[in-house]
Amino acid sequence: HNDACEYPPHPGKMNWSVLYPGHTDPVVRFLDVGCGFGGLTVALSALFPDKIILALEIRAKVCEFVRLRIEEMRKEAPPRARNAAVLKTNAMKYLPHFFRKGQLQKIFFCFPDPHFKTKNHRRRIVSERLLTEYAYLLQEGGILYAITDVEELHQWHVAKLSEHLSFERVPEETLAGDVTVTAITRETEESKKVERAGGRKYWCVFRRRPDAVVI
Ligand code: SAM
Helix, strand or coil: CCCCCCCCCCHHHCCHHHCCCCCCCCCEEEEEECCCCCHHHHHHHHHCCCCEEEEEECCHHHHHHHHHHHHHHHHCCCCCCCCEEEEECCCCCCHHHHCCCCCEEEEEEECCCCCCCHHHHHHCCCCHHHHHHHHHHEEEEEEEEEEECCHHHHHHHHHHHHHCCCEEECCHHHHCCCHHHHHHHHCCHHHHHHHHCCCCCEEEEEEECCCCCCC
16 A cells, blocks of 8 residues: 555644534544545544544555545434544554644554464554553553454454553453443444454553652
């Protein structure tokens, strides 16, 4: 895919009002990384009408599909998805250009590309280095969700997140009936595909720990 992405020099230079008409000074709180066809973002926009939600996608055509999808929803009566938008960018490179420290409340990694071969593991979107970046962007207590149908990748997610000092796992039993977990397991296009094929889905939820106070 075409990897040429536009990005602002720093978050202060980003004009978010263009993406969220009708909102004065919108601040993105939920981030759907590698959104694909946008099913999660659209579902979240209805579940969390007071949150500003942004989908990121690196493939231009897929991004354009999501943009049109949102545009159509906004024309409905009453309008939907006014709190949702999509941007074409490489989420592994430019996130700190778009978002400030501690501004995100939830970040989603739904069915990310598995990059099976060991030599390609460095391309995985959950890695030690990138987790430090996600921790920087998440507010204290903010939540990271990761779901995949690849068991080995799930184990990788759990291992990398468990080892990282800025994250702690949210126990599964405390998440029973959580609407957000239901959304990641049912609303993304990839989750529906896995469902139809009778495949398994593995997910985990981690919380951004408060920064340690060093005395
Ligand atoms: N999350 C969607 C779902 O669950 O239906 C799509 C899953 S799809 C398997 C992975 C998506 O991540 C693809 O659309 C791909 O283009 C996108 N992607 C991969 N690397 C990316 C990156 N560095 N930045 C943004 N998007 C990326």
